[in-house]
Amino acid sequence: MFKELDPILHSQLRLAIISLLISVKEAEFNYLKEKTKASSGNLSVQLQKLKEAGYIEIEKSFKDNFPLTTCKISNAGIEAFENYVKNLKQYIQVKK
């Protein structure tokens, strides 16, 4: 029986964000923007969705008097990502 792929993660930009955050301890907004090549507005919206799902933690602070947004994957996010990859593998194996 196939489990449905998590709709929160099954979106190109959100999946890219989570894949980046799973590889690092924390990352700044501009780093994610550069790596995903997304627009600031789009990235902000998707980060907010991931935060609402409890998959990431967002910390807002200041650096050299400029606002700084730092993102970090949460334990729920790690679990969701692992489940997503597991389910994805099942789909791919069946299609082979």
Added chain:
Amino acid sequence: MENEQLDMTENKALELIENMILSAKREIHDNGFYFMLWGYLVFISALIDYFLLVQTYPKHATIWAITMPLGGVISIIKGFKDKKSQRVVTYVDEVMRHVIIAYGISLFLVCLVMPMTSKNWQSFYPVLMVIYAFSLYAIGGIVKFKPLQFGAFSIWAMAVVSFFMSYDIQLLILALGVLTGFIIPGHLMNIRFKKNV
């Protein structure tokens, strides 16, 4: 990257995950600066100490009191500057931070306690070299940079020889040790960093 792509295929999703993870893994912050800084400072200090010692100058070791705090100040300033410009903290950075803290504490304790007991001067530099080699080997493994680990083996070997040598010869061995363990790997790391930027 587009907003919503629920029609993304499974293969495309897997490819995206792989690309992002690889892209994050490529973050190499280390340009070998600290290895070069401390390598040159110890190299120069050891040679100056040696030459003053053979000239029978009584305060031959004074150079260390100048160069080591200087290295500390430069490292702290550079550390703050790097932290400001760092946009991402990888797990490698995190592990490195703990290794460097452990290295710093070990080095500080040895430098603080061993000179208090004059009978232990004989093993002061060899012990320092063992600590150098320990951290070089660990860091080399963490950042997957073999020259640091080769450097660590050469310093371990030199430390063993050094235990049986007189103080003046130990200074020359120390200079040679930091050349192979810090200066050369530091420059190689710098070349690798420039290639990746």
